Amino acid sequence: MHPADNVAIVANTGGLPSGSVTPDGLTLLERIPQGHKVALGDIARGQEIRRYDVSIGTASHDLPAGSWINEERLTLPPAPGMNRLPIATRAAPLTRKPRPATFLGYRNPDGSVGTRNLLGITSTVQCVSGILAYAVARIRAELLPKYPNVDGVLAHDHTYGCGVAIDSQDAEIPIRTLRNIAANPNFGGALMAVSLGCEKLQPSRLFPERDPLDLVRFQDERNSGFDAIVTDIMARAENHLQRLNQRERQPTRVSELVVGMQCGGSDAFSGVTANPALGVASDMIVASGGTTLFSEVTEVRDGIEQLTARAISSDVARDLIDWLAWYDLYLARGGVDRSANTTPGNRAGGLSNIREKAMGSIIKSGSAPIAGVVAPGARAERRGLLFAATPASDFTCGTLQLAAGATVHVFTTGRGTPYSLEAMPTLKISTRSDLARRWHDLIDIDAGPVAEGNVSLEEMGQIIFDQILATASGQRTWAERHGIHNSLALFNPAPVT
Amino acid sequence: MHPADNVAIVANTGGLPSGSVTPDGLTLLERIPQGHKVALGDIARGQEIRRYDVSIGTASHDLPAGSWINEERLTLPPAPGMNRLPIATRAAPLTRKPRPATFLGYRNPDGSVGTRNLLGITSTVQCVSGILAYAVARIRAELLPKYPNVDGVLAHDHTYGCGVAIDSQDAEIPIRTLRNIAANPNFGGALMAVSLGCEKLQPSRLFPERDPLDLVRFQDERNSGFDAIVTDIMARAENHLQRLNQRERQPTRVSELVVGMQCGGSDAFSGVTANPALGVASDMIVASGGTTLFSEVTEVRDGIEQLTARAISSDVARDLIDWLAWYDLYLARGGVDRSANTTPGNRAGGLSNIREKAMGSIIKSGSAPIAGVVAPGARAERRGLLFAATPASDFTCGTLQLAAGATVHVFTTGRGTPYSLEAMPTLKISTRSDLARRWHDLIDIDAGPVAEGNVSLEEMGQIIFDQILATASGQRTWAERHGIHNSLALFNPAPVT
Numbered sequence: 001m002h003p004a005d006n007v008a009i010v011a012n013t014g015g016l017p018s019g020s021v022t023p024d025g026l027t028l029l030e031r032i033p034q035g036h037k038v039a040l041g042d043i044a045r046g047q048e049i050r051r052y053d054v055s056i057g058t059a060s061h062d063l064p065a066g067s068w069i070n071e072e073r074l075t076l077p078p079a080p081g082m083n084r085l086p087i088a089t090r091a092a093p094l095t096r097k098p099r100p101a102t103f104l105g106y107r108n109p110d111g112s113v114g115t116r117n118l119l120g121i122t123s124t125v126q127c128v129s130g131i132l133a134y135a136v137a138r139i140r141a142e143l144l145p146k147y148p149n150v151d152g153v154l155a156h157d158h159t160y161g162c163g164v165a166i167d168s169q170d171a172e173i174p175i176r177t178l179r180n181i182a183a184n185p186n187f188g189g190a191l192m193a194v195s196l197g198c199e200k201l202q203p204s205r206l207f208p209e210r211d212p213l214d215l216v217r218f219q220d221e222r223n224s225g226f227d228a229i230v231t232d233i234m235a236r237a238e239n240h241l242q243r244l245n246q247r248e249r250q251p252t253r254v255s256e257l258v259v260g261m262q263c264g265g266s267d268a269f270s271g272v273t274a275n276p277a278l279g280v281a282s283d284m285i286v287a288s289g290g291t292t293l294f295s296e297v298t299e300v301r302d303g304i305e306q307l308t309a310r311a312i313s314s315d316v317a318r319d320l321i322d323w324l325a326w327y328d329l330y331l332a333r334g335g336v337d338r339s340a341n342t343t344p345g346n347r348a349g350g351l352s353n354i355r356e357k358a359m360g361s362i363i364k365s366g367s368a369p370i371a372g373v374v375a376p377g378a379r380a381e382r383r384g385l386l387f388a389a390t391p392a393s394d395f396t397c398g399t400l401q402l403a404a405g406a407t408v409h410v411f412t413t414g415r416g417t418p419y420s421l422e423a424m425p426t427l428k429i430s431t432r433s434d435l436a437r438r439w440h441d442l443i444d445i446d447a448g449p450v451a452e453g454n455v456s457l458e459e460m461g462q463i464i465f466d467q468i469l470a471t472a473s474g475q476r477t478w479a480e481r482h483g484i485h486n487s488l489a490l491f492n493p494a495p496v497t
Numbered sequence: 498m499h500p501a502d503n504v505a506i507v508a509n510t511g512g513l514p515s516g517s518v519t520p521d522g523l524t525l526l527e528r529i530p531q532g533h534k535v536a537l538g539d540i541a542r543g544q545e546i547r548r549y550d551v552s553i554g555t556a557s558h559d560l561p562a563g564s565w566i567n568e569e570r571l572t573l574p575p576a577p578g579m580n581r582l583p584i585a586t587r588a589a590p591l592t593r594k595p596r597p598a599t600f601l602g603y604r605n606p607d608g609s610v611g612t613r614n615l616l617g618i619t620s621t622v623q624c625v626s627g628i629l630a631y632a633v634a635r636i637r638a639e640l641l642p643k644y645p646n647v648d649g650v651l652a653h654d655h656t657y658g659c660g661v662a663i664d665s666q667d668a669e670i671p672i673r674t675l676r677n678i679a680a681n682p683n684f685g686g687a688l689m690a691v692s693l694g695c696e697k698l699q700p701s702r703l704f705p706e707r708d709p710l711d712l713v714r715f716q717d718e719r720n721s722g723f724d725a726i727v728t729d730i731m732a733r734a735e736n737h738l739q740r741l742n743q744r745e746r747q748p749t750r751v752s753e754l755v756v757g758m759q760c761g762g763s764d765a766f767s768g769v770t771a772n773p774a775l776g777v778a779s780d781m782i783v784a785s786g787g788t789t790l791f792s793e794v795t796e797v798r799d800g801i802e803q804l805t806a807r808a809i810s811s812d813v814a815r816d817l818i819d820w821l822a823w824y825d826l827y828l829a830r831g832g833v834d835r836s837a838n839t840t841p842g843n844r845a846g847g848l849s850n851i852r853e854k855a856m857g858s859i860i861k862s863g864s865a866p867i868a869g870v871v872a873p874g875a876r877a878e879r880r881g882l883l884f885a886a887t888p889a890s891d892f893t894c895g896t897l898q899l900a901a902g903a904t905v906h907v908f909t910t911g912r913g914t915p916y917s918l919e920a921m922p923t924l925k926i927s928t929r930s931d932l933a934r935r936w937h938d939l940i941d942i943d944a945g946p947v948a949e950g951n952v953s954l955e956e957m958g959q960i961i962f963d964q965i966l967a968t969a970s971g972q973r974t975w976a977e978r979h980g981i982h983n984s985l986a987l988f989n990p991a992p993v994t
Binding site for chain 1: 623624625626627628630631654656659660661662663664665666667693694695696697699715716718720721722723724761762795827828830831832833835837838840841842843845846888889890891892893894912913914915916917935936937938939975976979980981982983984986988990991992993994
């Protein structure tokens with residue numbers, strides 16, 4: 001990855017057997033699996049192991065050239081401190097030219113632009129979700145066929161709203177998440193809510209600025225049971241469908257695009273192929289005035305000095321530090337730390353620890369300056385490359401990027417995951433070609449050719465950029481074609497009661 | 498509720514206007530809503546306000562006879578201490594005779610008995626849930642009609658499995674919850690799981706004693722994409738359907754029944770009609786050798802002295818104290834306390850604070866001695882009346898009672914909630930007749946006639962007991978007839994990462 005590195009990874013499918021000799025003359029001392037690291041020279045116990053030109057830990061014993069370097073042979077360094085960090089030292093504007101490209105989007109009354117034309121129905125509390133799901137199924141079957149310009153109807157299902165410590169300071173996170181999901185540009189400015197009546201999360205608290213609210217409240221006197229409630233939900237939904245059906249896609253500049261970027265089921269190729277290529281695509285979008293979000297606090301915590309250096313101002317650097325410190329405390333309160341990240345699959349894929357994983361994760365943010373920080377559940381208020389301070393958990397991160405206003409989701413994966421959301425198209429990029437071949441009807445873009453040297457990162461970035469625009473314009477992802485999607489997962493740091 | 502009380506509640510639908518005179522000659526000084534409390538005599542500032550023969554707080558100013566007593570006029574007492582509690586002082590066995598009744602259940606290989614014949618499919622991680630939901634929909638449409646003795650197919654969907662602090666001590670709670678839900682008697686001893694491959698919650702950790710496990714792992718080399726994965730899930734499911742379809746209901750003694758009891762959307766009638774009647778039914782089941790579970794830690798915390806007194810032994814009392822103390826700490830860690838319970842609907846319904854709510858909640862446990870405590874997510878290991886130490890959140894409590902092995906769920910409600918689970922029939926009991934009339938196609942049993950003096954608690958208890966047995970034998974609840982149900986909500990006290 002860098003001339004100063006003392007390790008490299010085995011790119012060959014299936015790995016390489018002991019005794020293999022590389023073109024540079026290095027002999028492998030043992031079998032090394034694909035994606036795993038090999039010592040390029042002799043590394044003494046205690047010496048730094050460098051990848052991406054940063055230390056990813058120290059050798060836990062002497063490792064001769066050609067040794068396999070895995071999590072047991074590498075000591076995780078302590079988390080970087082939060083003082084004396086470089087502030088805005090590497091925040092030069094991109095020199096890339098804006099792209100002339102446009103996409104076909106749905107313009108909303110508030111000026112935002114959606115990539116899909118969906119009716120979203122918010123529930124204040126999980127109690128209502130059984131009846132709401134029933135009503136949504138009937139809306140899909142009985143009403144949607146009459147409104148062919150509407151892409152779909154969905155309930156923002158969640159397990160929040162009651163039985164929670166709603167007066168806890170942290171309760172604002174799940175509450176604003178729900179509020180901002182309802183306001184996502186893919187829902188066309190329509191707001192429809194379903195409430196039980198006695199729940200803690202009252203509609204007036206969820207939507208304080210929306211009065212009157214288009215609301216079905218089950219406990220209202222006029223709601224005389226199941227049939228009446230379902231009929232009420234369907235009638236209100238049809239009003240929205242009639243309006244949404246009038247809308248048409250219009251040519252839109254890339255500056256109106258908000259792209260959520262995420263990785264999941266990562267391997268050692270994530271930082272070599274899919275993530276840096278996505279970083280190039282992100283730079284193209286940002287250079288064209290658009291917005292990209294990267295996230296996953298526990299996966300960037302170990303590279304905090306890179307983030308503060310790329311912050312566009314000391315205020316943005318301060319926001320970054322504050323949110324990373326907030327997460328340190330949140331994890332400590334639960335008796336864990338950032339080493340709780342890395343999964344069995346990460347390690348099997350060659351990622352030895354969270355420091356190494358962090359370097360491969362951050363690289364998908366490209367090289368643009370970091371123009372702002374979005375608090376968990378908040379909506380992005382400015383353009384450019386933004387850090388959305390969310391957990392690394394795929395489902396939680398996706399839910400919070402949706403709340404931040406993302407209208408296209410790009411998800412890179414090394415091990416393979418079918419993760420996707422219903423509310424925004426999720427483009428899946430594989431880090432390796434064998435995954436893309438095997439999962440031919442799940443992976444939308446194969447970044448594997450970068451590892452084989454057939455395609456440059458710049459070329460792959462252009463492919464991803466083009467696919468993002470095509471998807472934003474209505475091209476369906478594999479997940480959309482199959483009709484598969486994951487549930488929302490609200491981030492609630494406060495207790496259940 | 499008790500001769501020593503200095504308050505009573507207004508039972509009349511719509512409440513009573515100022516100036517109303519009760520049969521005892523008490524004149525109301527102001528309008529008092531239905532379910533709300535009235536001072537039966539003059540109460541001086543600082544004097545105890547007693548309901549159910551316990552203090553529910555002190556008067557915050559002088560309250561003449563006929564005054565409305567609500568949450569603003571009542572000061573919540575501090576939580577009872579955990580030392581010097583009465584231990585097993587009121588744990589006499591029930592004097593009730595066992596009932597000769599039986600129900601028609603499905604006997605399982607491990608000796609447990611289910612009330613439904615369901616195929617449940619466990620997922621180790623949320624990543625797989627989109628494809629799994631797609632496969633389940635196809636199983637229902639294409640396979641289930643061929644196996645008419647099988648009641649249904651469902652995925653145990655959840656947001657756990659990765660992106661969580663799985664090495665935290667508290668992680669055992671959500672993990673054993675998933676494990677024990679799969680083992681619920683309503684799933685006929687079949688175990689089928691779906692895994693991604695790289696997730697933190699590996700199948701071998703979720704089911705350490707099940708090897709080989711009937712497992713579809715998406716990342717296995719042989720799974721060449723979406724179609725292949727769906728085909729694999731459907732083929733394995735059909736094997737289970739063939740076996741489950743051979744089963745028949747058999748007459749079964751009440752001693753094999755496990756009933757989860759819960760209340761939600763409570764009002765001041767909860768403690769007068771539905772909950773004490775359910776307590777009678779619980780006593781009937783326990784006297785017949787069966788098992789009932791009551792729960793909702795924050796709703797019993799204020800009556801801890803009643804629970805320890807009813808504990809069958811000092812060991813059981815110690816378990817009770819330990820779990821209630823664990824919750825005190827859990828809430829304190831999040832910066833809140835048990836006063837986070839009571840909802841806007843509770844207060845509108847006349848429940849002034851958590852102490853008053855607690856008294857009405859505990860009463861559904863009847864008068865049997867408490868034979869044991871079930872830790873959150875654990876399976877009940879003995880018979881009799883058990884305290885399952887779960888949060889009061891309806892969805893979380895229901896999920897944990899399912900894990901504890903409940904096969905019928907009984908849910909009392911005053912304000913009205915359509916809550917139900919897919920994995921066990923949920924009988925809903927209203928506290929008031931006007932709710933039962935209005936929600937005529939959601940409420941299964943109306944306990945309102947108790948308040949009107951037309952039906953005794955003993956008679957209503959018998960009605961509930963009979964309905965539990967009929968439901969256990971296959972009679973469908975309203976929710977089952979409509980096909981509505983809520984999602985599972987795992988209790989995860991550990992951080993998301």
